[in-house]
Amino acid sequence: MTKSRRELLSLSLPAAMLGTGLFGFDSILQAQEAHGAHAAQDGYFSPSNFFEGGKWKLPKLPYGYDALEPHIDAKTMELHHSKHHQSYVDNLNKALAKMKELGNDAEPGVVESLQRDISFNFGGHTLHSVFWGIMGKDERGNMGGEPTGALADKLNSTFGSFEKFKAYFSKVATSLKGSGWAVLAHSPVGDQLVTYAVKDQDSTHAPGTMPILAIDVWEHAYYLKYQNKRADYVNAWFNTINWSSVAMCMGLHETK
Ligand code: MN3
Numbered sequence: 001m002t003k004s005r006r007e008l009l010s011l012s013l014p015a016a017m018l019g020t021g022l023f024g025f026d027s028i029l030q031a032q033e034a035h036g037a038h039a040a041q042d043g044y045f046s047p048s049n050f051f052e053g054g055k056w057k058l059p060k061l062p063y064g065y066d067a068l069e070p071h072i073d074a075k076t077m078e079l080h081h082s083k084h085h086q087s088y089v090d091n092l093n094k095a096l097a098k099m100k101e102l103g104n105d106a107e108p109g110v111v112e113s114l115q116r117d118i119s120f121n122f123g124g125h126t127l128h129s130v131f132w133g134i135m136g137k138d139e140r141g142n143m144g145g146e147p148t149g150a151l152a153d154k155l156n157s158t159f160g161s162f163e164k165f166k167a168y169f170s171k172v173a174t175s176l177k178g179s180g181w182a183v184l185a186h187s188p189v190g191d192q193l194v195t196y197a198v199k200d201q202d203s204t205h206a207p208g209t210m211p212i213l214a215i216d217v218w219e220h221a222y223y224l225k226y227q228n229k230r231a232d233y234v235n236a237w238f239n240t241i242n243w244s245s246v247a248m249c250m251g252l253h254e255t256k
Contacts, residue, residue: 044133050125055093058086059129063136068143071236072135073225081132084220088124088201095121123201127181130214130249135237138244147243151250158193166238169213172197173234179218185209186250193250212249213241 043049044062051057061081066074095117102110137143146162147155159165172195173182181198187209194209201218215221215237222233 050129056089056125058082058089059132061132067136068240071144071239072222076220076222076224079224080216080220081128085124085128088121088128091117092121092125119202120200123198127183127198127201127211127214128216130211131216134213134242134245134249135240136242136245138242140244144239144241145243147247149247151243151247154193154250169195169215170231170234170238173215173217174231176217181217182215183211184213185211210249213246 044059049057049059058081064074065077065081068077095114099106099111099114099118102114106114135143146152152162155162155165159168169182169184176182176197176199179200181201182195183198184193184195186192187194189208193212215234217230217234222230226233226236
């Protein structure tokens with residue numbers, strides 16, 4: 001690759017968004033580049049899976065739509081990835097193209113509206129990209145369970161135990177009103193893990209942190225199978241986590 005990832009990203013993103021740390025997404029991509037492809041995820045986090053020909057694109061999943069059954073059903077995965085996520089990517093590209101086309105002649109109101117579009121759709125694109133990447137089987141063929149090694153130590157020292165982390169994270173995910181996300185992120189400041197809720201999917205918050213685990217609690221993520229029972233979905237989703245991938249996101253971030 002001749003251009004760095006930051007250069008590639010800056011081709012399509014306003015400077016202000018690069019300044020937010022891109023929801024930490026660029027950190028994941030840079031870390032991945034520095035440490036080589038993660039075998040279990042089949043190069044999922046490589047930049048060409050998200051960005052090509054000057055445009056953002058829908059990433060190819062590292063597993064089939066039925067890979068997370070019975071916890072997340074194939075139909076939900078197919079609609080969620082191929083329709084919902086695709087629309088965020090399309091609308092992001094559209095808004096960025098419009099922004100570029102208007103240049104310095106844009107009315108302030110128009111710019112503001114486009115910035116909101118970009119924030120919403122870029123947030124959607126990055127959060128979904130992290131979400132797909134931290135689910136599925138690890139390199140040993142395991143899915144769910146509990147993390148080991150440095151990630152387990154970090155969760156224990158931050159939350160007391162894995163069970164306490166799970167309870168806390170689940171509470172964040174189930175108590176969020178309306179649509180949104182629960183996120184576990186790594187902050188390089190003090191090398192800390194932080195948990196927060198995201199309303200809808202706007203990308204203008206928690207600057208400087210990198211999401212290493214995220215769950216989508218919009219109804220489109222679970223309604224076909226779980227209807228109104230969000231807590232059941234959150235509980236089942238823990239069985240889909242690829243802890244090896246989560247550890248990679250955290251570990252590589254730490255070594256930067
Ligand atoms: Mn979604």
